Amino acid sequence: MAHIELQGVTKRFNRGKGDLVSGLNDVNLSIEKGEVIGVIGTNGAGKSTLFNCLSGQIKLDEGQIYLGNHEISSLKPMEIARNIGRVFQDPRMGTAPRMTVFENLMLARKRGENRLFGRSLTERNYQEMVEYLKPFRLDLEKRLDVPIENLSGGQRQTISLVMATLQQPELLLLDEHTAALDPRTAKQVMAMTQDIVKKLNLTTLMITHHLQDALTYSDRIIVMHQGQISKIFTKDEIPKLTAADLFSTIEHLSGFENGVAIED
Numbered sequence: 271m272a273h274i275e276l277q278g279v280t281k282r283f284n285r286g287k288g289d290l291v292s293g294l295n296d297v298n299l300s301i302e303k304g305e306v307i308g309v310i311g312t313n314g315a316g317k318s319t320l321f322n323c324l325s326g327q328i329k330l331d332e333g334q335i336y337l338g339n340h341e342i343s344s345l346k347p348m349e350i351a352r353n354i355g356r357v358f359q360d361p362r363m364g365t366a367p368r369m370t371v372f373e374n375l376m377l378a379r380k381r382g383e384n385r386l387f388g389r390s391l392t393e394r395n396y397q398e399m400v401e402y403l404k405p406f407r408l409d410l411e412k413r414l415d416v417p418i419e420n421l422s423g424g425q426r427q428t429i430s431l432v433m434a435t436l437q438q439p440e441l442l443l444l445d446e447h448t449a450a451l452d453p454r455t456a457k458q459v460m461a462m463t464q465d466i467v468k469k470l471n472l473t474t475l476m477i478t479h480h481l482q483d484a485l486t487y488s489d490r491i492i493v494m495h496q497g498q499i500s501k502i503f504t505k506d507e508i509p510k511l512t513a514a515d516l517f518s519t520i521e522h523l524s525g526f527e528n529g530v531a532i533e534d
């Protein structure tokens with residue numbers, strides 16, 4: 271059985287006056303435990319809608335999402351949040367800016383739980399976080415008392431990644447999480463992402479416009495277009511592909527959208 275299964279997932283948005291736009295249209299996908307799937311496509315292809323459906327932020331119009339045997343798409347967002355970690359493009363999202371790094375980490379640790387937050391601010395948990403951050407070799411363990419808004423974009427994205435994975439989520443959603451970083455920092459954050467994902471064997475979906483990253487880090491790549499999965503590149507196919515191949519696949523789909531048939 272697949273770890274995550276999407277069956278006929280459909281979401282329409284009402285732009286008013288009966289103007290319905292298709293966010294997702296009958297999306298079917300089986301994802302194995304520990305698999306890393308790159309998600310690419312044009313603007314407006316449905317990538318964010320897919321993530322919002324998976325994380326319970328928007329309700330499906332049709333279809334189901336299963337985690338193992340359990341249908342999760344009908345659960346409340348808070349119940350789904352226990353199982354899903356998400357890192358956004360904007361390093362400011364998903365964190366409480368004025369709270370310290372330690373406080374943010376403790377908030378992440380009680381995600382989806384009703385336990386009192388204050389009780390987790392103990393010396394023992396503090397030391398645990400010091401030990402947890404040391405292997406990253408970024409000296410972030412020395413910055414636990416700093417408000418998270420004072421960290422650089424790269425440091426903040428690293429903490430966001432740690433926060434999203436601290437509870438070993440059943441699914442990790444990376445939503446263009448390196449797009450706002452300079453190339454060097456983006457590379458570091460990608461390398462760290464790979465370390466964490468491998469170490470914890472995390473099932474991961476990664477939206478990226480960096481096509482080379484999609485090739486380097488994915489077991490499979492899905493190409494989205496007009497709310498559907500138009501193409502899936504398999505583990506065997508990926509080593510034979512270049513970023514230019516992915517680019518032309520996307521261009522080809524866009525060409526058809528504009529009524530232009532592009533020759534192969």
Ligand SMILES: Nc1ncnc2c1ncn2[C@@H]1O[C@H](COP(=O)(O)OP(=O)(O)OP(=O)(O)O)[C@@H](O)[C@H]1O
Nearest residue numbers: 283284291292293312313314315316317318319320
């Ligand atoms: N809240 C909304 N209200 C109305 N339409 C929406 C809403 N969210 C998404 N859409 C529409 O659904 C379609 C898919 O959008 P989505 O944001 O999922 O695309 P995307 O692939 O993430 O694009 P991008 O790469 O630009 O972020 C688009 O036509 C978009 O305009």
